Amino acid sequence: MKKVSIVLFLATLFFACSKNAVTGRKQLKLFPESVLQDQALTEYRSFLSTNKVLSENVNKDAVMVRRVGLRISKCITDYYTAKGLGKELENYKWEFKLVDNKEVNAWCMPGGKVVVYTGLLAVTQNEAALAVVMGHEITHAVAHHGNERISQVAIAEGFEVAGNIFTSGNQKANRLFNNIFAPAAQVGVLLPNSRKQELEADRYGLNFAAMSGYNPNEAIPFWKRMSQAGGQKPLEFLATHPSDDRRIAELQRFMPEALSYYKPIGSR
DSSP: OHHHHHHHHHHHHHHHEEEOTTTOOEEEOOSOHHHHHHHHHHHHHHHHHTSOBOOTTTOHHHHHHHHHHHHHHHHHHHHHHHTTOGGGGTTOOOEEEEEOOOSOOEEEETTTEEEEEHHHHHHHOSHHHHHHHHHHHHHHHHTTHHHHHHHHHHHHHOHHHHHHTTSTTOHHHHHHHHHHHOGGGOBTTBOOOOHHHHHHHHHHHHHHHHHTTOOGGGHHHHHHHHHHHSOOOOOGGGSSSOOHHHHHHHHHHHHHHHHHHOOOTTOO
C-alpha cells in the first residue's frame, strides 16, 4: 500500500509539472486556478471590509492606481490573446484599489484583484514607477506564481494536504492559502515569493509596464529609493527576495527587452 501511495504521489508530481506558455519555465501546479481564484476573492473581500479603501471620487491617487491598472491589464490581455493564450485570463475580473496604509506594499491575487498601499506612493513618486510595481505584482498572478508556491508548500507539508485542497471548508487548505496570500502573512515589502519568481516578475512586469506606455527606466531609481528606504536586510540566501543590488543589476540586464516594447503614452 505504501509503494502504491508513493507511485501515485510521483505520478501526480509528474503530471502537475507544466511549462508556462509565456515564461517558458516548468512549474509545479497542483491546483486548478478556479479554486485559488475563489479563495482569493473571499480573502480580498475580507481585506477590503477591514481596511480603508480610498474612493476614486475624492482621491486622485486612487484614480491613478486604477488608470495604471487598466492600462496594464489591457496590455497583458492583448499580449496573451496575441499568443493564443486568451483563455488563461478569461476568468480574470480586474479590480484596482488604493488603501490607506503606511506600509510600502502592493499585491495582486489570482483573478486580478490588485491592492496598492498609500505607503508605496511615497517611494514610487511617479506614475511610471507605480506601473513598474503593479506590473510586477500582476505578473505574479498571471504567471501562476501563487499556484506554484502553494503547491510547493503542500508537497513540503505532505501529499495529504494536496489531496484535501479540493475539499470545501478544509481547514488545512484554508490555512495553507492564507499563509501564502493573506496580506497579514507577507514578509518584507512585497509578497513572499522565491527569488526566481521575483526576478521573473521583475522582467515581465517591466515589459508589461513598457507595453502600457510607461518608461521602464523608472524601475532603476525606484529600486534605489527602495534600497535607501529599507532598514537592515538579511543576506540574500536567507531572504525570499533578491538583494537590492542584484535586483537592480538584473533590471538593467532586462532593460533592452523592455525598451523594445516601449512606446510613450500618446505616441501611438
